[in-house]
Amino acid sequence: MTPPFGTRLRQAMDKRGPLCVGIDPHVALLEAWGLGDDVAGLERFSRTVVEALAGEVAVLKPQSAFFERFGSRGIAVLEQTVADARSAGALVLMDAKRGDIGSTMAAYADAFLAPTSPLFSDAVTVSPYLGFGSLRPAVDAARASGSGLFALALTSNPEGHEVQRAVGEDGLSVAQSVLRQLAAENADASPLGSFGAVVGATLRDIGEDLEINGALLAPGVGAQGATPADLPAVFGAAAANVLPSVSRDVLKHGPSVAALREVSARFVDEVRSAIG
């Protein structure tokens, strides 16, 4: 039986360093790498990132949108990318940000969290904005298959606060309510629960309690302006569970495998010296 995702993530972060690298094949990056904006370019790009980093970093996060834009052949590349990255030793976090009514959520859970699915991943990003309870089928599927979820709590983009910082009748912000419900799912887990939150590294003055006994995925490092040195001020006491995520600021160093490894190792060093 596979250990729960939270256990595997803690081990990977301790061994390889707390870093998630996104596989985001933007058109501009395909071009900068000398590749076409086509399925062959997508495949070469993804293979190169996996070759360079799946044996090095704790987590690889393919961004589904960049694969979906090529239709079924793009999804086939995504399937291969997930399988190759997992067999080379990385945990794969599928960035799909799915969210829907519970009965449909069950089908998304089948797509990403059922071991028989061709897109089976170690974890998937989900949106709790149809109500946290609508994610129940995904929570149950993750528990059954030893996989995990990252629910959007405080996103890195400037527009997020209008929804996430809205205050409900109970006096809690929407984000705080999501964080509390994640903490409840992680209550008995050790060393780390499998139900993480997304909290942007770009944010300042977070009033919410981030102690959820789960990982905090922190996108926004690099291209969106945050740096590893910002992490202690953003996350405070919760910094030990932070998994910073970088896409463009690593990927722009390709297609050289050596350069991709070097910049990722540098980010790991910077994160470790910032948050210990």
Ligand SMILES: O=C(O)c1cc(=O)[nH]c(=O)n1[C@@H]1O[C@H](COP(=O)(O)O)[C@@H](O)[C@H]1O
């Ligand atoms: O869930 C995410 O990964 C995510 C959440 C969030 O709040 N902000 C955010 O930027 N992301 C994703 O993280 C990646 C950031 O990419 P870079 O800005 O190139 O490092 C993109 O794939 C985004 O979709």
